[in-house]
Amino acid sequence: MPLQHIEVARDLADGATLRADVAVIGSGAGGATVAGEVARRGLTAVVVEAGGRPHPGGLGTHVRNAYPEEEQLQSEFGPAVLAGLTPYEGAEQPLAGLRGQRFAHAVGGMMSFWSHVCAVPDHATEAEPGVPEDEMRALWRQAAALLWSNTSVGAHGVRQRRLTEALAAAFPGLPPGREVQPLPVGMRIGAAGSPEYSGIDALLTSGDAAAPGRVTLVPGYAVPRVEMAGSRARAVLAVAVAGGGRRTLRIEAGTVVTAAGALGSPMILHSSGVRPPALGRYLTDHSMVSSRVRLSPEVLAGMGARDESFGVWVPSSSARPLHTQLVPGWTRVPGFDESVPVRETSDIGQFVAVAPHPDNRLLFDDEHRDAWGLPATTARFELSEADREAIRAAAADHVRVADAVRDTSYGLSVSIAPPGGSLHLMGSTRLGTEETGVADAYGKVWGTDNLYVAGNGVVSTATTSNPTLNVVALALRTARAVAGS
Ligand SMILES: Cc1cc2nc3c(=O)[nH]c(=O)nc-3n(C[C@H](O)[C@H](O)[C@H](O)COP(=O)(O)OP(=O)(O)OC[C@H]3O[C@@H](n4cnc5c(N)ncnc54)[C@H](O)[C@@H]3O)c2cc1C
Structure with missing residues (x-):
């Protein structure tokens, strides 16, 4: 529009x-x-x-x-x-x-x-x-x-359901409203029936x-x-x-x-x-920890040729002060096998707070x-020592998230972006x-x-x-x- x-x-x-x-x-x-x-x-x-x-x-x-x-x-x-x-x-x-x-x-x-x-x-x-x-x-x-934020993206997709189930099992007991859930995204279905962002x-x-x-x-x-x-x-x-x-x-x-x-x-x-x-x-930023994974055979099983897109979110909360999102990826990732079709992959992105100073x-x-x-x-x-400790904890957490959904016959490269790299x-x-x-x-x-x-x-x-x-x-x-x- x-x-x-x-x-x-x-x-x-x-x-x-x-x-x-x-x-x-x-x-x-x-x-x-x-x-x-x-x-x-x-x-x-x-x-x-x-x-x-x-x-x-x-x-x-x-x-x-x-x-x-x-x-x-x-x-x-x-x-x-x-x-x-x-x-x-x-x-x-x-x-x-x-x-x-x-x-x-x-x-x-x-x-x-x-x-x-x-x-x-x-x-x-x-x-x-x-x-x-x-x-x-x-x-x-x-x-x-x-x-135009909504959570209908991927609502009926195979990957959406399986990823949500896998993460909910890995991270139980989160505060009400901040459990594993569909990721809200700013998009809608336009008059021609295709997505508009x-x-x-x-x-x-x-x-x-x-x-x-x-x-x-x-x-x-x-x-x-x-x-x-x-x-x-x-x-x-x-x-x-x-x-x-x-x-x-x-x-x-x-x-x-x-x-x-x-x-x-x-x-x-x-x-x-x-x-x-x-x-x-008081400049602040999000330290960003990210990876791309090939999804596990269990997540991909039964996925049709046109599975809806997906977005899964583990919201930040006092129980888990870390934003985690799983979405289809749009950049090239060092160390990842680029021959894997995009639809068999997920990007895992996490944001860690940097305390304002x-x-x-x-x-x-x-x-x-x-x-x-x-x-x-x-x-x-x-970054302060406390900021760095939070990044170390996020990197360990990142591997837990990845292991819940990834094909372990592929490797895992977890990257930590330089300051400013989250673009936030x-x-x-x-x-x-x-x-x-x-x-x-x-x-x-x-x-x-x-x-x-x-x-x-x-x-x-x-x-x-x-x-x-x-x-x-x-x-x-x-x-x-x-x-x-
Ligand atoms: C690739 C990418 C992915 C992102 N994904 C997300 C996401 O999924 N969710 C999310 O919440 N955020 C995301 N962000 C961040 C989000 O886009 C920003 O948080 C938000 O757009 C910032 O808005 P802003 O108005 O502060 O600044 P900006 O978007 O930077 O706008 C400032 C504008 O001011 C103009 N300007 C600067 N100086 C001058 C000047 N002297 N005179 C005239 N004009 C000037 C600039 O040219 C610019 O157009 C993403 C950003 C990028 C780049």
């Missing part, structure tokens, strides 16, 4: 000025959620996005929609995703300290490529402390609906968000700073990425929301002179500017108090009247669940605060 109802501003004259109720920087999960929700509440929004490269399937849709069949995952979808991910600003080197981190500079940000896992966090261990429980749970439900189209075109004139998308413009007048954000300044940054754009708005990712947003705030003490600190941080260099006019930025990110960088614009947070629990930046943050940077807790559903939920709260103010 391309963004056909969203206005896309192209060929703007040098020095153009746009006006809207809300200016949003970044068109990823956080930015698209805010723009969609304020538009549903009758406001206008301009979304400015540094990326602009088209991708298969149309602007704002998920690339997987161009490759819906399971057998295309490794041959076509995987390479398309990897080609879309780069170090920040397409630099040749990864961010110092975060070797695994990649970014997507595209309309839709990383949601153009995400694996659409809509894990609901464990309220007892992962929820934002500043949001009341009833409201948080309602926001998670609303985020799930917006993202959610990108930011799901966030921007639900309800009457796409009413004519409400949301304008400006691709291909990077924001070096927000113009501040004391504690008020007055305008967003942007420069065209193509053409050497000569064409400038100014967006005047009553409210500005920075949703440029967990790296871009803190850089923009710093560059704008908005520097709460926690800015860029103020010394895990971004370092802004005011003497040097990058290609978009932002301060050159590096990261200091070190968080915490750099976290919610919290004036001392420990960059923004309050509505996303309003401390010390400002009308400047907000959204996206992965706002997460303040040590989580293991994939972040997007939670981040969309928190961005809905931010949008409602903006619309009500």
Whole structure:
């Protein structure tokens, strides 16, 4: 479902000025959620996005929609995703300290490529402390609906049933609601009967968000700073990425929301002179432990030629603080026999929490500017002994998960991703108090009247669940605060 109802501003004259109720920087999960929700509440929004490269399937849709069949995952979808991910600003080197981190500079940000896992966090261990429980749970439900999250994928498949049974037997006694269960994924069956996967189209075109004139998308413009007048954000300044940054754009708005990712947003705030003490600190990530297995003959027995896809989840909980998902794989895995058909394999992915620590941080260099006019930025990110012990425990647990479902006549290569490798960088614009947070629990930046943050940077807790559903939920709260103010 391309963004056909969203206005896309192209060929703007040098020095153009746009006006809207809300200016949003970044068109990823956080930015698209805010723009969609304020538009549903009758406001206008301009979304400015540094990326602009088209991708298969149309602007704002998920690339997987161009490759819906399971057998295309490794041959076509995987390479398309990897080609879309780069170090920040397409630099040749990864961010110092975060070797695994990649970014997507595209309309839709990383949601153009995400694996659409809509894990609901464990309220007892992962929820934002500043949001009341009833409201948080309602926001998670609303985020799930917006993202087309459901568990019907594979509901009748042979692999789904057998994998669920095997893991339930291996991990009994988990807390109610957090037992082994189908993995919620952001997909639906489209009008033509084939699966459609959610990108930011799901966030921007639900309800009457796409009413004519409400949301304008400006691709291909990077924001070096927000113009501040004391504690008020007055305008967003942007420069065209193509053409050497000569064409400038100014967006005047009553409210500005920075949703440029967990790296871009803190850089923009710093560059704008908005520097709460926690800015860029408490960076956190998910340490990722993964493998691919050939499924055991017991799991595959009786599987037809067109077995439905599958997704099985062992949710994070206080009894088992580790996210575990089994899904068909889309990348090449070192040490795995690539001649095994995709449908006989499963990827096993686990995420381990990294405890937020103020010394895990971004370092802004005011003497040097990058290609978009932002301060050159590096990261200091070190795992503590407790973080490392959690990874060791997860690696041992991983083998237990694998042994419950794998063909043991094949080998098992368990990999631990480098920092940033989960692509879930968080915490750099976290919610919290004036001392420990960059923004309050509505996303309003401390010390400002009308400047907000959204996206992965706002997460303040040590989580293991994939972040997007939670981040969309928190961005809905931010949008409602903006619309009500
Ligand atoms: C391959 C892959 C698989 C994933 N799978 C899952 C999954 O299954 N489940 C899950 O929950 N999460 C998953 N994720 C993570 C998920 O995509 C992110 O959590 C989420 O999209 C982050 O949203 P965001 O708004 O914080 O940032 P982003 O998506 O990074 O969006 C930020 C946008 O801001 C733009 N920007 C940055 N700086 C500037 C600037 N100065 N001016 C203008 N624009 C700027 C960027 O170009 C980018 O488009 C996956 C990610 C990838 C890449």
